[in-house]
Amino acid sequence: MGIAASIGTPIKRREDPRLITGQATYVDDIKLHGMLHMAVLRSPYGHARINSINTEAAKKHPGVKAVYTSADMAGIGTVAVAVPLGEIANGMGLHGPLAEGKVRFFGDPVAVVIADDRYVARDARDLIEVDYEPLPAAIDIEEAMKPGAPLLYEKFGTNVAFGMHPPTDEIDKVFAQTLTDGGIVLKQRIYNQRLAPNSMETRGVVADYNKASKMLTVWCSSQNPHILRNILAALIGHPQHQVHVIVPEVGGGFGSKIDIYPEEMIASVAARKLGQPVKWIEDRSENLAVAVHGRDQVDYVEVAATKEGKITGLKVHGISDLGAYCQLFTDVIMIAFGFPVSCGAYDIPVIHLSADIVFTNKAPTDAYRGAGRPEATFVTERVIDLVARELGKDPAEVRRLNFIQPNQFPYKSAAGAVYDTGNYEAALDKALSISNYQALRAEQAQKRAEGKLMGIGLSSYIEICGFGPKGSAPIGLYESARIRVEQSGTVMLYTGSSPHGQGEETTFAQIVADEFSIAPDQVMVMHGDTDSTPEGRGTYGSRTTAVGGSAAYTAAVRLKEKMKLIASFMLEASPSDVTLEDGKFSVAGSPQKSVSFEDVAATANTSNTLHPSIEPGLETTVFWEPEACTFPFGTHISVVEIDKETGQVELKRMIAVDDCGRQINPMIVQGQVHGGLAQGIGQALIEAVVYSNDGQLMTATLMDYAMPLASEFPHFELDSTVTPTTVNPLGVKGVGEAGTIGSTPAVANAVIDALGVAHIDMPFNAEKIWKIIHQK
Amino acid sequence: MLLVHYLREDLGLTGTHIGCDTSQCGACTVLLNGDSVKACTVLAVQADGAEVTTIEGLAPEGGLHPIQEGFWEKHGLQCGFCTPGMIMASAQLLKSNPNPTDAEIRKALEGNICRCTGYQNIVSAVQYAAEHMRTGASEPVGAGE
Numbered sequence: 023m024g025i026a027a028s029i030g031t032p033i034k035r036r037e038d039p040r041l042i043t044g045q046a047t048y049v050d051d052i053k054l055h056g057m058l059h060m061a062v063l064r065s066p067y068g069h070a071r072i073n074s075i076n077t078e079a080a081k082k083h084p085g086v087k088a089v090y091t092s093a094d095m096a097g098i099g100t101v102a103v104a105v106p107l108g109e110i111a112n113g114m115g116l117h118g119p120l121a122e123g124k125v126r127f128f129g130d131p132v133a134v135v136i137a138d139d140r141y142v143a144r145d146a147r148d149l150i151e152v153d154y155e156p157l158p159a160a161i162d163i164e165e166a167m168k169p170g171a172p173l174l175y176e177k178f179g180t181n182v183a184f185g186m187h188p189p190t191d192e193i194d195k196v197f198a199q200t201l202t203d204g205g206i207v208l209k210q211r212i213y214n215q216r217l218a219p220n221s222m223e224t225r226g227v228v229a230d231y232n233k234a235s236k237m238l239t240v241w242c243s244s245q246n247p248h249i250l251r252n253i254l255a256a257l258i259g260h261p262q263h264q265v266h267v268i269v270p271e272v273g274g275g276f277g278s279k280i281d282i283y284p285e286e287m288i289a290s291v292a293a294r295k296l297g298q299p300v301k302w303i304e305d306r307s308e309n310l311a312v313a314v315h316g317r318d319q320v321d322y323v324e325v326a327a328t329k330e331g332k333i334t335g336l337k338v339h340g341i342s343d344l345g346a347y348c349q350l351f352t353d354v355i356m357i358a359f360g361f362p363v364s365c366g367a368y369d370i371p372v373i374h375l376s377a378d379i380v381f382t383n384k385a386p387t388d389a390y391r392g393a394g395r396p397e398a399t400f401v402t403e404r405v406i407d408l409v410a411r412e413l414g415k416d417p418a419e420v421r422r423l424n425f426i427q428p429n430q431f432p433y434k435s436a437a438g439a440v441y442d443t444g445n446y447e448a449a450l451d452k453a454l455s456i457s458n459y460q461a462l463r464a465e466q467a468q469k470r471a472e473g474k475l476m477g478i479g480l481s482s483y484i485e486i487c488g489f490g491p492k493g494s495a496p497i498g499l500y501e502s503a504r505i506r507v508e509q510s511g512t513v514m515l516y517t518g519s520s521p522h523g524q525g526e527e528t529t530f531a532q533i534v535a536d537e538f539s540i541a542p543d544q545v546m547v548m549h550g551d552t553d554s555t556p557e558g559r560g561t562y563g564s565r566t567t568a569v570g571g572s573a574a575y576t577a578a579v580r581l582k583e584k585m586k587l588i589a590s591f592m593l594e595a596s597p598s599d600v601t602l603e604d605g606k607f608s609v610a611g612s613p614q615k616s617v618s619f620e621d622v623a624a625t626a627n628t629s630n631t632l633h634p635s636i637e638p639g640l641e642t643t644v645f646w647e648p649e650a651c652t653f654p655f656g657t658h659i660s661v662v663e664i665d666k667e668t669g670q671v672e673l674k675r676m677i678a679v680d681d682c683g684r685q686i687n688p689m690i691v692q693g694q695v696h697g698g699l700a701q702g703i704g705q706a707l708i709e710a711v712v713y714s715n716d717g718q719l720m721t722a723t724l725m726d727y728a729m730p731l732a733s734e735f736p737h738f739e740l741d742s743t744v745t746p747t748t749v750n751p752l753g754v755k756g757v758g759e760a761g762t763i764g765s766t767p768a769v770a771n772a773v774i775d776a777l778g779v780a781h782i783d784m785p786f787n788a789e790k791i792w793k794i795i796h797q798k
Numbered sequence: 799m800l801l802v803h804y805l806r807e808d809l810g811l812t813g814t815h816i817g818c819d820t821s822q823c824g825a826c827t828v829l830l831n832g833d834s835v836k837a838c839t840v841l842a843v844q845a846d847g848a849e850v851t852t853i854e855g856l857a858p859e860g861g862l863h864p865i866q867e868g869f870w871e872k873h874g875l876q877c878g879f880c881t882p883g884m885i886m887a888s889a890q891l892l893k894s895n896p897n898p899t900d901a902e903i904r905k906a907l908e909g910n911i912c913r914c915t916g917y918q919n920i921v922s923a924v925q926y927a928a929e930h931m932r933t934g935a936s937e938p939v940g941a942g943e
Binding site for chain 1 (some may be wrong): 810852854917
């Protein structure tokens, strides 16, 4: 009986046994001898001057080891920014780990207490006296851009950090010509609201310093151990080789655990000063206030289309709300990630993109599941429906009419991205078929006649992921894999990828096992520790399988070649005649003459008679850099019914046909889509971060920030098409964010369809919808 | 002192997690005298003399409880952080309702927030467990399998 290929099979996850029995270690589970606890004093104001801070009483509290303010962080660098645009390059928006002179958002860290236990730290924190002088806050992003708005960074004279306003001659011509030809031009303002990522595990860090060896060990709930290590070392002025980062189990990230935040910096500095381990665990209220928020973008869009519905030109002016400070990708989310895919799945000949990025007195924004692509896709998908509505056409057919065709790939979009492969019509047709679309429209007509509000919404999205190719980022975004085949035949894979629920211990084992023709159980996947894993870039941007998996695959291919060579000596055959099948190396045509995978592994590691041309051992490290990004795509269809009495939107059906290229483990792929759908639907229907006009965070606990619950979703109807990518050897496009990107516009389009209006901004909560119904 | 802190810090049973500060999320769900409670909303002293079952104590020795099996078989978890609480809440559900519909499962788990799975496979996991517990078809499965 042979060893069946594992790729493509839904095998159970090997992560699960420890997780389902409570035996896994998350950062708050770490307890070190002599460990101290850190509590952070945060600004209760959205914008204020700090006149003085008095820490004397706090310092004297029994059990307190230290109290730090910005004065104690002298020489520590500012929170890292990957690409400082515009005035950010001149210092606008940069901040040290503790506030100096001013606080600029509710929750801005002002001081920390380090104490013997968690309770003492909080009690002592309450004794710190800060003399604040509250200032008016800049909250609404468009108001923040106007002259006279409260300024976060007075010396720059504005809240706008960077603007990009290219000439509009070409798009103006296109619009004019379209009108002349009998087409239409539509305009719409679209708001993509601020969200809180809300991973179920909040952030946390334990920093431990050994004074003799000068080794700083940092456990952190992070998505990228090596980036954390490198940036932390640079910012706190510690030699890189003496910073050891260990990422234990991570309870979700969704982008909020990419950045290197103030708390990691402060805990590390504290540990170094005090020579004792320092632990900081974020509570949920802190997480809602200061862990990076997602989205918060206003788009002014203009579209020109023929009377048949073919789009001739698109003009998008995006305004990105940065929040109070620039963190790792804050300033580039819209421009670098969203803009290049602003044409979506459509063959739009001309697009004009302009931007303003603006500081406001809110938490910093940064990557949140989709990072720029949900915002861009939302605009494109709303535009299609606006065109369809204006022309009285079926939104499915307007999509079909505008799709990029399969024979146009690789496709250079007018917005800049070069799409790898795609077959958008196939995904659309599959979704239409599953939804029984014509029947749905008939049902809708019937229900409308009865005065009921039923809506059907589509979204045919594409997205860009698998970051990233040379030149696409300020540092190389390769991924790494070190494989060692042990004497026993067990395969150890050390990867630079860093999962937080994606299941790569299972999927990477599948990839490597198939290459070696062994069972996945024979492959161990290690991650998270900067001492044992090669320099990597981590897990975000749906890159883990596309880039990390490709690195693992490439390393396996390389070692397989060496094993074949060794086997050829053992079998006294030419290497080109040696095949590997069912865990055995044999000579083509003489299957009875074989050596097992384990035999070769043992020989490589222990033989004292290896041919002189062969280096002993069986270990290799690969750094794999993609040549291009990948472009997952799909069509989602949402069916909603709205209760006229209450304005409550009920999601009756959610159909998702997604194409992530080749699927390593279909069960894990579907899980990623489910989770993505939940977040995308959450944005459409209930989620929003809300600040008062003076900068108070109104959604400061889970009582106020609505999180989707199990009872709020229908059974998701999933299917897929498979259009492999050409940019990596696995054919994998990535799927982590696609569900979120595709679903939000589908739900929005459904609600707007139900109400028969041109546009409404999210979230579609009952109060908002009720008002619209009863004002009509 | 809250029960959840007593379990985690004094007893070292870190399987029970803390996910919020307002009793919304359910990550801290344990069984107190056989009934589910949110350990963040129970003072340790209130549990004096009671039997508390945490995730670590759910399974038979060396095996897995059918609910744990269900979560494994049906990919009912991703990051695992909400999972212990979700499993304990499911145990309560199946105790009161051994044959729940999907809708009943979703309603019963309203007190447990998951950000990763979208809940769909959690529902499947609980159905799997319900079936195995009803028919007694489940043999304790080695936790290493």
